[in-house]
Amino acid sequence: MTAYSLGKLLYEGKAKRVHATDQPDLVAVEYKDDATAFNALKKAQLAGKGRLNCQISALLFEALAQAGIPTHYLGLGQGNHAGNWMLARPVRVIPVEVVIRNVAAGSLCKQLPVEPGTPLDPPLLDLYYKDDAYGDPLLTDARLQRLGLVTPDQRRQLEQQARAVNGVLVSLFDSVDLRLVDFKIELGLAADQQMVVADEISPDTCRLWDGAAGDSQDRILDKDRFRQDLGGVVEAYGEVLKRLQGVCPEPRVYG
Numbered sequence: 001m002t003a004y005s006l007g008k009l010l011y012e013g014k015a016k017r018v019h020a021t022d023q024p025d026l027v028a029v030e031y032k033d034d035a036t037a038f039n040a041l042k043k044a045q046l047a048g049k050g051r052l053n054c055q056i057s058a059l060l061f062e063a064l065a066q067a068g069i070p071t072h073y074l075g076l077g078q079g080n081h082a083g084n085w086m087l088a089r090p091v092r093v094i095p096v097e098v099v100i101r102n103v104a105a106g107s108l109c110k111q112l113p114v115e116p117g118t119p120l121d122p123p124l125l126d127l128y129y130k131d132d133a134y135g136d137p138l139l140t141d142a143r144l145q146r147l148g149l150v151t152p153d154q155r156r157q158l159e160q161q162a163r164a165v166n167g168v169l170v171s172l173f174d175s176v177d178l179r180l181v182d183f184k185i186e187l188g189l190a191a192d193q194q195m196v197v198a199d200e201i202s203p204d205t206c207r208l209w210d211g212a213a214g215d216s217q218d219r220i221l222d223k224d225r226f227r228q229d230l231g232g233v234v235e236a237y238g239e240v241l242k243r244l245q246g247v248c249p250e251p252r253v254y255g
């Protein structure tokens, strides 16, 4: 038994489907097993990834809520929606990917003379224009203003909220011996114009290094395993879920 019925498919992305429901203030987000990297040039099906990302996101959204950070998350699905579905508030996603980096890795080290693994203190915040057709380019504040994507007030709020998310997640992951190297979030405006953390927070959107694994590739517990063909992607995501289950509030079930 579910407390809603599905409406039309609103959006199908690379990793999720967002469905309308019979309630205007409720969407159902279905996490898929599809894995993509390099703007979808590389693709695979990874059985179990959808469920893992859904469960990990739910735990992280619960932790953010506990810390007073508003998110779109309303609870996990149940019945035939158990596992890889969550219910959320529909939002107008701001087409800006907010990236926070605590440690240098990935594209940063290709674009700047910064050695991978260099701690970044204060954490570096970068904004990218969320549009695959343009290859998600880095935004400057002037470009952001030019595109008129956010008001100056929303720009400040965006940064403040992302830094608050980083603070919560860094200490949470630290408590289970995982280093939050960097992550991407999407923010959206809910019906009442409240800015909330939307989309997902998972090993697809974070870099996580196992503190116990030294400097080898074994420490990588995120989508870099897929990008770099390291194998054990689903196993790594499973390890992240297992550790978080010990330290996050139990995810609520919707309905």
Ligand SMILES: Nc1ncnc2c1ncn2[C@@H]1O[C@H](COP(=O)(O)OP(=O)(O)OP(=O)(O)O)[C@@H](O)[C@H]1O
Pocket (backbone or CB within 6 Å): 011, 012, 013, 014, 015, 016, 017, 018, 027, 072, 088, 089, 090, 091, 092, 093, 130, 131, 132, 186, 188, 198, 199, 200
């Ligand atoms: N609460 C929400 N309300 C409306 N849209 C949402 C919500 N949460 C996430 N979305 C959007 O749904 C889509 C999720 O799909 P997915 O992550 O698969 O997209 P994607 O392939 O990464 O593509 P995109 O470039 O659009 O993010 C994203 O565009 C995301 O911004």
Ligand SMILES: [Mg+2]
Pocket (backbone or CB within 6 Å): 013, 014, 015
């Ligand atoms: Mg996405």
